[in-house]
Amino acid sequence: MGIHDDLSEFLTSRRAKLTLADVELPDFGGRRRVPGLRREEVALLAGMSAEYYKRLERGNAAGVSEAVIDGVSRALRLDEAEYAHLTDLVRAANAGTHPKRRRTTRTHHLTSGMQQTIDAMSTVPVFIQNGRLDFVAANRLGRALFSEMLDDAPAPANAARFVFLDPRAQSFYQDWEGNTRQIVAILRAEAGRSPYDRQLSDLVGELSTRSDLFRRLWGAHDVREHRTGVKSIHHPVVGDLDLTFQSMDLATDRGLQMLVFSAEPGSASHDRLQLLANWATTANTVTSDAIPADPLR
Incomplete structure (x- = not known):
C-alpha cells in the first residue's frame, strides 16, 4: 500500500467517525450509505468544492496548501496529532513523485555525552527509543524497569x-x-513522517502477518503523540508500579525520544521503584564480580 492510499484511508476513517450532530449540520433524514459524514459535507465545512475534496480523499495531494490542510482539519475535528499526521501524509504524497526526495532508514546512535547524562540520572528510569520504537539506550534503572522486554531479545x-x-x-x-x-497509533504517526523507512515497513509487515490484533488496529488509522501519561506495570521483581512518564525529543540526537519515569513521593510505587534501584545495583555488582580479572593488568 502506498502513501496515496494512506492519505485516502486516513481521511476516510476520520470522516467516518463524525456525525451530523458532531459538526452541527441539519439532519434531513433519509438513508445514508456510508458511516459518518459524506464527502460533500466535509467539503462544505472545509470551505472548498466537493470535487476538490474528493480528489484529495482519493490521495491526490497536488497543490494542497496549508490553508487547505487547515480547512480539512477543522472540518474533520482533527486533534494536534492528527493534524500533524495529515500534514506529513500530504507532504509525503507530493514527495512521492520525486524519487530523489525519498528518505531511507536512518541508524541512530546515542552520543557518549548523552549516555553519560542519563547514567547520572540514577534515581529515575530513563529509556531512549527511535520513531520505530526500537530500544536505543537506557540508564541502569531503565534497563531494570524494562528487563522483560530487553532480556534475551534480538537486537x-x-x-x-x-x-x-x-x-x-x-x-x-x-x-x-x-x-x-x-x-x-505511535507507529502510524511515524509512518506518516517516514513513509520510506524500510525497517519500519518491515516491522509493520511482520506485525500484520503475526498479529490479527495489530492488523485490525493498524487499519483504524488512529495516530497519537506520546508525550506524557501514566504507565501501570507489573514488574516481576518488585510488583505493581504506577509511573508517570515525560517524553522529550533529543535535540542533539534527532529522531530519538527520551522517556523519563517517576513515582509519586511517598507512594507504594515510589518505595518499590527504590527497591528496584537497589536490586539493579546488586545485580550489576554480582555480574561484575563474576567476571574474572584481566590477568594482563
Whole structure:
C-alpha cells in the first residue's frame, strides 16, 4: 500500500467517525450509505468544492496548501496529532513523485555525552527509543524497569514486537489493551513522517502477518503523540508500579525520544521503584564480580 492510499484511508476513517450532530449540520433524514459524514459535507465545512475534496480523499495531494490542510482539519475535528499526521501524509504524497526526495532508514546512535547524562540520572528510569520504537539506550534503572522486554531479545529490542508478540507483555502492562492501541497509533504517526523507512515497513509487515490484533488496529488509522501519561506495570521483581512518564525529543540526537519515569513521593510505587534501584545495583555488582580479572593488568 502506498502513501496515496494512506492519505485516502486516513481521511476516510476520520470522516467516518463524525456525525451530523458532531459538526452541527441539519439532519434531513433519509438513508445514508456510508458511516459518518459524506464527502460533500466535509467539503462544505472545509470551505472548498466537493470535487476538490474528493480528489484529495482519493490521495491526490497536488497543490494542497496549508490553508487547505487547515480547512480539512477543522472540518474533520482533527486533534494536534492528527493534524500533524495529515500534514506529513500530504507532504509525503507530493514527495512521492520525486524519487530523489525519498528518505531511507536512518541508524541512530546515542552520543557518549548523552549516555553519560542519563547514567547520572540514577534515581529515575530513563529509556531512549527511535520513531520505530526500537530500544536505543537506557540508564541502569531503565534497563531494570524494562528487563522483560530487553532480556534475551534480538537486537534491536522493539516495544511493538514485545507488546504484540511476547506473551509476557500481557502481564507486564496492567492495561495491555490500552498499550496496544497506543503503540499502533505511535507507529502510524511515524509512518506518516517516514513513509520510506524500510525497517519500519518491515516491522509493520511482520506485525500484520503475526498479529490479527495489530492488523485490525493498524487499519483504524488512529495516530497519537506520546508525550506524557501514566504507565501501570507489573514488574516481576518488585510488583505493581504506577509511573508517570515525560517524553522529550533529543535535540542533539534527532529522531530519538527520551522517556523519563517517576513515582509519586511517598507512594507504594515510589518505595518499590527504590527497591528496584537497589536490586539493579546488586545485580550489576554480582555480574561484575563474576567476571574474572584481566590477568594482563
